[in-house]
Amino acid sequence: MAKILVIEDDPNALEMLRFRFKKAGYDVSEALDGDEGLLKALRQPDLIFLDIRIPKIDGWELCRMLKSEPRTKNIPIVILTGCDQPVQEEYGKSCGADAYLTKPWDPKELMAVTRSLLSRQDES
Amino acid sequence: MPLSPEELRSLASFAAERTADGLLCLDTDGKILYANESAARTLGQPASTLAGRDIYAIASEMNPALWKELWKEIRTNSSFSFEFQLSAAGGRPVHVELIAHHLEPAQRELACVFFRDIEERKRLQSLQQEFVSTVSHELRTPMTVIREGVAQVVEGLRGDINNAQERALTLALNGIERMGRIIDELLDISKIESGKILLKRERIDVAALAREVGGTFQSLASDRGLDLRVTTPAGPVMLYADRDRVIQVLTNLVGNSFKFTEKGHVQITVSSREGEVECAVSDTGIGLAAGDLEKIFNKFEQLGQVSFTGEKGTGLGLSISRGIIEHHKGRLWAESAGAGKGSRIAFVIPRLSGRDIFAEQLTGMLKEVARRGGTLSTVIFRIEHLGPAPATDAQLTAALTQLEQLVRRESGRLNDLFVKDVDTLYMALQSTVKREAARIADRVVAAFQESLTSQKLDPHFHLACSIASYPEEAADEETFLGMIFKREAA
Numbered sequence: 001m002a003k004i005l006v007i008e009d010d011p012n013a014l015e016m017l018r019f020r021f022k023k024a025g026y027d028v029s030e031a032l033d034g035d036e037g038l039l040k041a042l043r044q045p046d047l048i049f050l051d052i053r054i055p056k057i058d059g060w061e062l063c064r065m066l067k068s069e070p071r072t073k074n075i076p077i078v079i080l081t082g083c084d085q086p087v088q089e090e091y092g093k094s095c096g097a098d099a100y101l102t103k104p105w106d107p108k109e110l111m112a113v114t115r116s117l118l119s120r121q122d123e124s
Numbered sequence: 125m126p127l128s129p130e131e132l133r134s135l136a137s138f139a140a141e142r143t144a145d146g147l148l149c150l151d152t153d154g155k156i157l158y159a160n161e162s163a164a165r166t167l168g169q170p171a172s173t174l175a176g177r178d179i180y181a182i183a184s185e186m187n188p189a190l191w192k193e194l195w196k197e198i199r200t201n202s203s204f205s206f207e208f209q210l211s212a213a214g215g216r217p218v219h220v221e222l223i224a225h226h227l228e229p230a231q232r233e234l235a236c237v238f239f240r241d242i243e244e245r246k247r248l249q250s251l252q253q254e255f256v257s258t259v260s261h262e263l264r265t266p267m268t269v270i271r272e273g274v275a276q277v278v279e280g281l282r283g284d285i286n287n288a289q290e291r292a293l294t295l296a297l298n299g300i301e302r303m304g305r306i307i308d309e310l311l312d313i314s315k316i317e318s319g320k321i322l323l324k325r326e327r328i329d330v331a332a333l334a335r336e337v338g339g340t341f342q343s344l345a346s347d348r349g350l351d352l353r354v355t356t357p358a359g360p361v362m363l364y365a366d367r368d369r370v371i372q373v374l375t376n377l378v379g380n381s382f383k384f385t386e387k388g389h390v391q392i393t394v395s396s397r398e399g400e401v402e403c404a405v406s407d408t409g410i411g412l413a414a415g416d417l418e419k420i421f422n423k424f425e426q427l428g429q430v431s432f433t434g435e436k437g438t439g440l441g442l443s444i445s446r447g448i449i450e451h452h453k454g455r456l457w458a459e460s461a462g463a464g465k466g467s468r469i470a471f472v473i474p475r476l477s478g479r480d481i482f483a484e485q486l487t488g489m490l491k492e493v494a495r496r497g498g499t500l501s502t503v504i505f506r507i508e509h510l511g512p513a514p515a516t517d518a519q520l521t522a523a524l525t526q527l528e529q530l531v532r533r534e535s536g537r538l539n540d541l542f543v544k545d546v547d548t549l550y551m552a553l554q555s556t557v558k559r560e561a562a563r564i565a566d567r568v569v570a571a572f573q574e575s576l577t578s579q580k581l582d583p584h585f586h587l588a589c590s591i592a593s594y595p596e597e598a599a600d601e602e603t604f605l606g607m608i609f610k611r612e613a614a
Contacts (some may be wrong), residue, residue, distance in 0.1 A: 010265055010268075010269070015267050060528075082265060104304055105268065105272075107271075107272065107279070
């Protein structure tokens with residue numbers, strides 16, 4: 001079963017994501033801030049959803065850290081944020097994220113991104 | 125009984141002293157001959173001290189060339205108004221809106237300058253824009269939970285629901301999605317109004333873009349029984365513009381036409397003219413009354429027309445479109461022969477050269493670098509064709525694309541500026557000194573030469589390159605810009 005780590009400080013959004021991913025048959029772990037996110041990322045999930053405005057370590061920074069750490073650099077990261085797209089796209093590229101979704105996300109797009117990043121993971 | 129000349133004189137001096145606007149009277153050398161109380165208050169120094177000083181002492185942005193320009197303007201047009209920055213006591217900057225008049229008939233040539241502190245207005249404006257942007261971002265978090273929660277119930281993830289429940293929740297989802305679009309549009313408007321909109325201008329083929337947008341409406345057209353036409357010149361219509369933003373504008377205009385056209389056609393026309401490109405969307409819809417032609421560009425303006433599609437817009441689309449086109453230095457307007465007679469919304473974007481775009485964006489970057497105190501280097505690559513037969517556009521494009529890939533590989537960073545023209549690639553590298561820029565350029569030239577040789581193209585093409593660095597080689601921005609283009613030509 002593929003493992004998804006969700007790093008998100010809003011407990012309601014977190015619950016929604018957990019429910020959807022579990023229903024779809026994924027194993028879900030959660031973190032409410034950057035520090036916890038970093039620790040849980042080291043346990044090598046197959047995919048990480050990362051909110052930008054999280055306490056302790058900012059999402060962009062955490063993304064950069066995970067992408068430069070040998071143990072986590074191959075884990076695909078999806079940035080989730082309330083910021084608007086073009087700026088986000090630019091930052092997303094510079095911090096090494098694999099995809100980004102704007103809040104409120106489209107559930108179909110959310111699942112499509114999840115499936116496609118996990119299947120890329122299988123191939124490698 | 126009318127005022128006597130004496131009464132009139134005392135009224136004039138009373139008015140000058142008491143008016144809320146700052147008032148200065150200056151001679152042609154820029155010496156301040158008179159300052160009123162408001163001017164003294166705004167500039168934080170007594171009126172008696174102001175008189176006798178010169179304009180340069182209270183306006184750090186003023187220089188003799190600009191002063192001469194201002195006089196030329198007021199002599200020909202009798203007055204001139206603009207926004208400017210004055211320096212108050214202690215060097216504190218004060219944003220003012222000022223209007224300079226040519227004072228005649230005086231015994232000598234004088235300039236009479238009224239100004240008003242707009243610091244507070246600017247502060248309120250930026251507060252309002254910040255507010256919109258914060259609120260929009262804050263709204264997204266709860267909306268995320270609502271949308272996802274409702275979607276999970278509709279999809280049946282939370283258990284079975286009946287048709288009536290599904291119907292209600294589907295409508296709720298539509299409402300949430302509409303709210304999301306409103307937030308996007310509010311953010312767009314706030315970015316346009318604060319000038320924070322970033323255009324990613326590149327050379328695009330507007331004709332192809334118009335056909336692409338037309339394509340996305342084709343199925344809607346057949347559903348509605350409308351004829352959708354796209355008319356463009358046969359060849360490409362190249363223009364420097366932000367691709368995504370132009371698509372946004374065209375989509376908005378075509379979408380509006382579909383909303384308000386019941387039968388007949390919707391037509392997109394692209395025409396290429398000297399110095400500019402015009403795009404127009406015309407329809408056989410409900411049209412516009414003469415008095416409404418400008419009104420439709422007001423924010424949240426909806427003329428109370430019910431659309432044929434039942435969709436309700438936000439009333440922001442056209443103001444956003446106009447803002448986007450104006451940020452491209454173009455114009456967008458509406459025409460109609462009257463209510464019931466269809467409408468035509470058109471925009472023109474001036475055709476700038478790659479060099480114009482580069483100079484404009486570089487100026488902004490230079491200001492930022494000057495403020496922060498950093499370095500910047502520019503590198504201009506030009507692909508020269510040596511013959512024997514003249515190069516075709518396709519050959520040049522292929523060579524330029526290859527060059528761009530090499531350049532991005534050698535230097536690609538987020539803050540760098542790249543502008544491509546037909547045969548030239550302009551780039552500005554932040555935090556790069558000349559030596560480093562030269563190293564990058566050498567690597568690019570070598571790699572390009574190598575690729576030419578491997579394709580047996582080396583006798584036909586040659587890559588010329590010029591480099592300039594700021595502030596290493598030119599201390600001020602203007603000299604630097606002049607230097608870059610002089611070197612390019614050499």
